[in-house]
Amino acid sequence: MEQLVESISKIPQLIVYGIISGSILTLGAVGLSLTYKILNFANFAHGDVMALGAFFALASLTFLRWLGVSATPFGSLSFGFPMIIAFIIAILLTAVTVIIIDRILYKKLRKTGRIILLVASVGVALSLRNIIQFIWGPDPQYYFKKIQIAKKILGIRIKPDEILIIGIAVLLVLLLHLFLQYTKMGKAMRATSDNMELARVTGIDTDKIIIWTWVIGSALAAVGGILVGIENKFITPELGWQLLLPIFAAVILGGIGNPYGAMAGAMIIGLSEEISTAFISTAYKPAVAFIILVIVLLFKPKGLFGGK
Amino acid sequence: MENLVGILNYLVFFAITAGIYAVLCLGLNIHWGYTGLLNIGIAGFYAVGAYTSALLSGPPPGAMDLRIFGGFELPFVVGLLGAAVVSGIIAFLIGIPTLRLREDYLAIATIGIAETIRLILKNADWLTNSVWGIKHIPSPLFDPIQSGISGFLKDYPNIPQWLKSLISNGYNWFYLILILAILALIYIVSERIVRSPWGRVLRAIREDEDMAAMSGKNIFWFKMQSLVLGAMIVGMGGSLYAHYAKFIDANTFEPFYGTFLIWVMLIAGGSGNNKGAILGAFVIWGIWAGTDFFSGYLALSGIRVASLRVIAIGILLELILLYRPQGILGEEKRVSKMIKD
Numbered sequence: 001m002e003q004l005v006e007s008i009s010k011i012p013q014l015i016v017y018g019i020i021s022g023s024i025l026t027l028g029a030v031g032l033s034l035t036y037k038i039l040n041f042a043n044f045a046h047g048d049v050m051a052l053g054a055f056f057a058l059a060s061l062t063f064l065r066w067l068g069v070s071a072t073p074f075g076s077l078s079f080g081f082p083m084i085i086a087f088i089i090a091i092l093l094t095a096v097t098v099i100i101i102d103r104i105l106y107k108k109l110r111k112t113g114r115i116i117l118l119v120a121s122v123g124v125a126l127s128l129r130n131i132i133q134f135i136w137g138p139d140p141q142y143y144f145k146k147i148q149i150a151k152k153i154l155g156i157r158i159k160p161d162e163i164l165i166i167g168i169a170v171l172l173v174l175l176l177h178l179f180l181q182y183t184k185m186g187k188a189m190r191a192t193s194d195n196m197e198l199a200r201v202t203g204i205d206t207d208k209i210i211i212w213t214w215v216i217g218s219a220l221a222a223v224g225g226i227l228v229g230i231e232n233k234f235i236t237p238e239l240g241w242q243l244l245l246p247i248f249a250a251v252i253l254g255g256i257g258n259p260y261g262a263m264a265g266a267m268i269i270g271l272s273e274e275i276s277t278a279f280i281s282t283a284y285k286p287a288v289a290f291i292i293l294v295i296v297l298l299f300k301p302k303g304l305f306g307g308k
Numbered sequence: 309m310e311n312l313v314g315i316l317n318y319l320v321f322f323a324i325t326a327g328i329y330a331v332l333c334l335g336l337n338i339h340w341g342y343t344g345l346l347n348i349g350i351a352g353f354y355a356v357g358a359y360t361s362a363l364l365s366g367p368p369p370g371a372m373d374l375r376i377f378g379g380f381e382l383p384f385v386v387g388l389l390g391a392a393v394v395s396g397i398i399a400f401l402i403g404i405p406t407l408r409l410r411e412d413y414l415a416i417a418t419i420g421i422a423e424t425i426r427l428i429l430k431n432a433d434w435l436t437n438s439v440w441g442i443k444h445i446p447s448p449l450f451d452p453i454q455s456g457i458s459g460f461l462k463d464y465p466n467i468p469q470w471l472k473s474l475i476s477n478g479y480n481w482f483y484l485i486l487i488l489a490i491l492a493l494i495y496i497v498s499e500r501i502v503r504s505p506w507g508r509v510l511r512a513i514r515e516d517e518d519m520a521a522m523s524g525k526n527i528f529w530f531k532m533q534s535l536v537l538g539a540m541i542v543g544m545g546g547s548l549y550a551h552y553a554k555f556i557d558a559n560t561f562e563p564f565y566g567t568f569l570i571w572v573m574l575i576a577g578g579s580g581n582n583k584g585a586i587l588g589a590f591v592i593w594g595i596w597a598g599t600d601f602f603s604g605y606l607a608l609s610g611i612r613v614a615s616l617r618v619i620a621i622g623i624l625l626e627l628i629l630l631y632r633p634q635g636i637l638g639e640e641k642r643v644s645k646m647i648k649d
Contacts, residue, residue, distance in 0.1 A: 130618040286423060
């Protein structure tokens with residue numbers, strides 16, 4: 001009984017951690033959901049694309065440090081100006097890499113069907129992970145060594161970096177929403193997602209849509225990967241593999257192809273993973289996403305909001 | 309002569325590993341090759357097989373072990389069959405939520421089960437001895453064969469050195485024969501069943517699920533049988549590995565060795581072709597082991613070389629998918645025991 005009370009008293013803090021991790025997962029899940037629906041295949045390399053973004057940022061930071069760019073942190077955040085540049089470079093390089101992979105591999109396999117694409121993406125995932133490991137080695141890499149002191153707000157500990165993480169996720173999700181709802185390209189993407197054949201008949205350039213989908217998906221993934229690095233303070237080549245199951249669970253939970261569902265799914269996964277640690281060993285945290293996935297597949301396979 | 313024996317001994321070692329992979333490939337071939345089931349979590353079933361067999365046939369926990377369960381010291385055959393049964397049960401459970409849905413859901417769920425199993429291997433002290441793994445798993449008939457060999461060497465101390473090193477390796481020869489015998493048995497059974505009406509239903513499901521359903525076939529149930537059967541074969545592969553390596557831990561069942569390599573083997577050899585599955589296992593394991601020889605010439609650390617080798621296998625898979633998707637042998641077009649080609 002006492003133990004239960006103690007577990008429950010941890011929950012408010014864990015909810016905050018859950019929102020942070022849910023924000024990061026959102027960025028991965030939204031991109032995965034879009035590519036899943038528009039390109040019509042489950043991209044098992046998406047987690048490793050997130051890791052790739054994180055490592056491109058690391059490379060940029062190293063390069064800027066070598067150039068001697070001042071890294072004085074902004075206010076109480078743990079990073080400064082170089083991080084902004086790192087975000088931009090990482091987004092660009094990740095998107096370019098993914099488009100190159102699409103042109104030399106996925107594009108040619110598209111006519112053979114989504115299952116072969118899925119298998120190919122498993123190969124891409126392993127190759128990306130090992131390219132990262134080849135360059136940086138298996139040990140954790142740090143963006144910055146500074147240790148940040150958490151602030152206490154209403155008895156809950158949160159670091160300035162973490163507030164920024166949530167802020168960035170909310171901002172990007174909002175931008176994506178505006179893009180999908182109000183721009184011509186966004187509307188074309190939604191149309192393609194609903195029915196590619198019909199979209200093509202109405203004169204939508206579906207190849208252009210595919211490129212845009214990759215760009216948006218990989219940009220969001222790259223940011224998500226970097227935010228993992230900021231939150232955890234370190235990144236490893238295994239990062240992508242660890243993210244894969246939670247983001248897939250989030251996408252299926254929200255209904256494949258529904259970016260808003262993916263956001264909700266990511267929040268549910270993030271919160272459940274963190275809150276579970278009050279009751280079960282932290283070691284089994286990664287299994288929580290799997291258990292939720294199985295429950296969803298059993299009772300609501302089209303996702304919580306799906307089923308049209 | 310001695311060099312030759314050295315090479316021969318290496319080849320035996322090589323063939324044992326490749327033979328175990330060939331068993332795993334035959335299991336995946338039932339799933340993917342004949343039914344189109346996307347099992348991306350082979351490592352999970354492989355691990356379950358290995359641990360089940362180790363716990364059934366292995367020794368009770370030692371003084372330093374955290375595990376408090378298992379070690380029933382039952383015969384090897386019990387371990388092997390137990391591995392198949394438990395692996396099949398796990399497959400049945402994972403089949404329930406996924407086999408009614410689109411095929412990619414199974415892919416995600418199998419990754420999930422494989423990762424969850426790996427968490428259990430790493431953390432469940434009482435069952436798996438967590439990161440310390442399970443040690444001293446007995447190899448079948450090891451003691452009688454080994455004492456026979458040392459008795460022989462004592463009786464004939466004057467035989468040439470090369471013959472000595474050949475004979476000292478006798479147990480590996482025995483294990484190779486054991487693996488090849490089990491492989492042959494699984495091969496024959498697989499060939500029989502894919503040439504049966506049952507096997508043709510699986511292929512029909514793979515080609516067009518709706519059409520098969522319209523012909524009155526219970527898709528879910530056939531897929532379930534295929535999933536369970538393939539997982540049982542993979543579980544036996546795990547048992548064969550455990551009793552050869554004598555030691556298993558979570559690292560053995562990493563996604564690369566436990567899942568990805570097997571996929572590359574099957575696709576390279578020819579999905580939907582049991583001969584191709586076996587051929588692929590030997591060819592790809594040959595390439596994988598061969599790249600290890602070249603790695604000595606590269607001025608790189610061991611971990612870097614390992615990464616390069618994985619990247620090479622990854623690129624090889626993509627090249628096969630792009631330029632020879634049917635694999636080396638390709639699928640057998642006509643499968644019936646009534647038609648001889």
